[in-house]
Amino acid sequence: MGPSTKPLTLKRSELVVVAGPTASGKSEVAIHLAGVLDAEIVGVDSVHVYRGLEIGSGKVSLSQRQKIPHHMLDLRDPDEPLNVADFVSEAEACMADIEARGKRCLLCGGSSLYLKSLLYGLADLPRGQPELRQAWEAVPTSELHAALAQQDPLAAERIHINDRKRIVRALETCRLAHRPASEIQAGHAYRKPLRSALVLILCWPRDRLYRRIDERTEQMLESGLLEEARDLTLRFGRKAPLQTVGYKQALLYLDGAIEKSALAGEISMATRRLAKQQMTFWRNQPRRLGWVIRPGFEQVEEIGMEGFGGHTSKGRKGFRVLEYSMAALEEALMRRSAPDDDGIEAWYLNAEALLA
Template sequence: MNEHKPPVLCIVGPTATGKSDLGIALAKILNGEVLSADSMQVYRGMDVGTAKVPLHARQGVPHHLLDLVEPDVRFTVADWVTAADEVIAALHRRGKLPIVVGGTGLYIRAICEDLDFGAATEAPEARQRWVRYLEAHGAEALHAALAKVDPPTAQRLHPNDTRRVLRALEVYEAGGGRPLSASYDWRVKGGRYWTVQFGLTVDRPILYERVNRRVDAMMADGLASEVTRLWERGYSRSLPAMQAIGYKELLAWLDGECSLAEAVAAVKQNTRRFVKRQLSWFRRDPRVEWIELDPEGRVEDADLQRILSVGQRMLAGIQSACRE
């Protein structure tokens, strides 16, 4: 830990653990603002399915890194890092505490480490070829193709995570056979910020029930209508953004491949699988300070005070720097 670096507080963990609510509560107490670390919330028009906090529910707390691009625009982790660095610098200048909230592990790691994204170039022709391969042969075959050229990346990606599998194959071809697993230095060294990560978790059965209720709430809030609007605008499953959970399943329904009930069941199942991968990702980082929620999904008072103590120390450092 290097407290002489610019501080950033991170709230991480799997889907449906209440990270957004906690981020807002902390920001109100700590004179902070929230940065979304969610790879799907950068897309405009994808609100319900990505669980963006509605404006009226943000309680006056500014949220950054939302609605940056249209769903048919490529947006990489390197793009996100550039945008995040700009926001963090601006917040520090104003004496505000940046609170990064989200479950996209690579985004969080890019804040905690100085990762090198230079090798992750683009190869549009190769990507389209693999998209056609996916459409013709399915997710399992696509994942098997990745396993042949980049076993470490294939091992950490689920076959249903076709968006990232496609990206890994694209990086492999763009790099002349250099796999994605060789593109980043995964050692824990620390980066340009003083970061502290608090991870939210809860017993697996409770978490899965929260996931199921969350999907039901999304359907009640108009997820099917949202996906239909995107479909009518021509956004198909061939786009990386449309591979997001909740969108690809309902697009399959709109394409006549399944019933709506089957699509919703698939959303729940794929979200539960995604939660397992998120937990595996964050548990590999020994710096995450885990907080066990109570059965009602609340943060215990002692844990909240632990987070606030760190946040107050960070805020004091930021405001002291502003006065110099």
């Protein structure tokens, strides 16, 4: 499928973002659209920034990077921390360089916190303190979440009980700022984006996305995930990047805590939980942030994480989506009128139709 050669009506300063859950086909769509838009891809992924985490993170291959320049990959070794403020600073410098060369920036990735921080800027939070984080390393995540519930109940309510990274950051903020992290965030409130953006959200019915996750898990194991996890641990120890989905289960197997026959299922189950969290974000946040949503009231199919066969199960929420092929998406982008202000527009797309 070759990219269109017709000019597009997007403003040059407008960001294009390809988003969605893990295993939804973001990289494939982003690479195609980058060719259409004369863009370079800026990764927005909290694991892809680490060198050596290739197979387990689903990082784009070298052959894919040769088609379109990719940025914000392989910035640190796994034992070198990179926080949100570091990421935003380096990404903004990278995007400025891309645009100075007359290219467009196309953001692609699944890390919603990094994306929101790029679009809206950061709240004035205290910088991290490694000594605090080291002191909490041996504390179970459930106990840290309970401590957060005591110090900042609102933050604890918003952060999933297993999201250790965000729990630790909220506790750290409470300790260093001497006030709840949620109170500081409320002062920021993501009121006005720094620039306009068009966010393309890839949606799949739950059963089909889970099938893709299962297939990708098998492919990762066949490609050498266990060997990669073992090698990284020998070189860098069990730092935070190696506690992410896929690597965590691989290390449990290497420790003898998981049977080989159960390994693929454990990885797939953890990946499904991650995908569900990601789509919960995309279901709720765009409306809460006041983005313009498409489809609005058009007659379209309703699918999503809980959908099946184009319909949602009783009592479950799905997504109203635009039924575009890749060619139809290009045509829609050409017909679209660029926004006059720095607003954000979100298009929910049927990924299965797009990638057919």
